[in-house]
Amino acid sequence: MHEPIRDNLxxxxxxxxxKISQDFQAHLExxxxxxxxxxxxxxxxxxxxxxxxxxEIEPSAGFYARVMDRIEAQGRASIWSVLLEPxxxxxLAVACATLVVLLGTYFxxxxxxxxxxxVAPTVATAIPGSPDLSARSSxxxxxxRDSAQQQRQRDAVLVNLASFHx
Amino acid sequence: MSGxxxxxxxxxxxxxxxxxxxxxxxxxxxxxxxxRVQARDEIAFRExxxxxxxxxxxxxxxxxxxxxxxxxxxxxxxxxIYFSIQNFDFRSSLLTWIYKITVNECYDYxxxxxxxxxxxxxxxxxxxxxxxxxxEAATDQGPAVDTQLARRDLVLKLLAKLSTEDRSLLMLKExxxxxxxxxxxxxxxxxxTIKVKLFRARQKLVKAAQRLNRGAGKL
Numbered sequence: 224m225h226e227p228i229r230d231n232l233x234x235x236x237x238x239x240x241x242k243i244s245q246d247f248q249a250h251l252e253x254x255x256x257x258x259x260x261x262x263x264x265x266x267x268x269x270x271x272x273x274x275x276x277x278x279e280i281e282p283s284a285g286f287y288a289r290v291m292d293r294i295e296a297q298g299r300a301s302i303w304s305v306l307l308e309p310x311x312x313x314x315l316a317v318a319c320a321t322l323v324v325l326l327g328t329y330f331x332x333x334x335x336x337x338x339x340x341x342v343a344p345t346v347a348t349a350i351p352g353s354p355d356l357s358a359r360s361s362x363x364x365x366x367x368r369d370s371a372q373q374q375r376q377r378d379a380v381l382v383n384l385a386s387f388h389x
Numbered sequence: 390m391s392g393x394x395x396x397x398x399x400x401x402x403x404x405x406x407x408x409x410x411x412x413x414x415x416x417x418x419x420x421x422x423x424x425r426v427q428a429r430d431e432i433a434f435r436e437x438x439x440x441x442x443x444x445x446x447x448x449x450x451x452x453x454x455x456x457x458x459x460x461x462x463x464x465x466x467x468x469x470i471y472f473s474i475q476n477f478d479f480r481s482s483l484l485t486w487i488y489k490i491t492v493n494e495c496y497d498y499x500x501x502x503x504x505x506x507x508x509x510x511x512x513x514x515x516x517x518x519x520x521x522x523x524x525e526a527a528t529d530q531g532p533a534v535d536t537q538l539a540r541r542d543l544v545l546k547l548l549a550k551l552s553t554e555d556r557s558l559l560m561l562k563e564x565x566x567x568x569x570x571x572x573x574x575x576x577x578x579x580x581x582t583i584k585v586k587l588f589r590a591r592q593k594l595v596k597a598a599q600r601l602n603r604g605a606g607k608l
Contacts, residue, residue, distance in 0.1 A: 233587060267591060270540060271559065274544060280459070294471050
């Protein structure tokens with residue numbers, strides 16, 4: 224559709240002849256395409272008039288009370304339905320996914336950084352003169368050396384007490 | 390929006406369209422009422438319901454032509470207004486906003502009804518469908534009503550192809566009979582933008598009708 228028609232289209236459809244420029248009629252007579260398109264648009268506008276209600280319609284008495292009932296019912300439901308709302312649901316899903324990733328990362332990282340502690344066989348340390356495996360393994364790790372020594376002393380005291388009764 | 394108006398050679402403001410004072414939707418009596426509703430003042434909400442209920446009913450009835458459906462949809466419209474009035478930003482008039490919600494609710498209803506009908510009909514045997522078709526033919530109310538229904542069905546189908554904004558704008562113009570100047574005041578957009586949007590919407594409608602005709606021709 225060309226400019227002279229497009230510029231005056233709404234005034235033409237409204238029937239405001241005084242507002243329509245001279246170019247409009249001149250162009251319409253010369254341009255078959257614009258005349259055809261204008262006919263179609265006029266037809267559509269006419270078709271849209273089918274949606275006019277004709278008269279104003281009032282609701283039946285008690286409409287406000289019925290609206291409030293519905294609002295109350297929907298308000299009650301909305302406590303749970305808030306989880307199903309697209310925006311909130313999306314945020315909740317992202318938060319859950321982030322939490323899972325963070326927890327996963329934490330557990331993996333803590334497992335990797337945990338020191339490998341040799342389990343000291345207490346029975347072996349209780350036998351005097353036997354090779355002390357726990358002492359040997361703890362030699363490599365000074366932090367465990369003290370606790371292993373204390374364990375050995377406790378075992379020795381226990382052995383002494385047991386032999387005293389016999 | 391202004392870019393769109395600038396892209397098309399529509400008359401500039403001040404030539405054929407007179408510059409008008411913008412309506413300030415923030416400082417009107419209506420805005421004060423909306424603010425009271427936003428503060429959860431139920432008396433103000435009641436005032437809105439009473440002020441717009443007849444308008445809402447008329448819009449729905451114009452689209453659906455059914456009193457029972459109009460009541461149900463009108464309740465839903467006001468319920469939606471109650472819950473979403475916090476988002477009303479005063480850029481347009483309250484009526485424009487309510488109009489948009491109402492037309493959207495009608496389209497939601499039509500969509501759900503269509504889905505329900507499809508599900509319902511899928512449970513039918515061929516024999517049931519045939520029997521129903523015969524019954525419908527027997528209760529035919531004559532060609533005049535039939536033509537009106539067909540016209541309304543067609544225009545609703547065509548309007549469904551437009552965006553919510555274009556659909557409301559075109560309906561406010563052609564169904565409600567507002568002028569471009571009034572639409573400009575109601576929506577807060579300038580007149581050239583309204584003209585461009587209306588022109589684009591009309592073009593889309595014509596193209597949709599042509600596609601529909603081509604589709605019908607193939608059948």
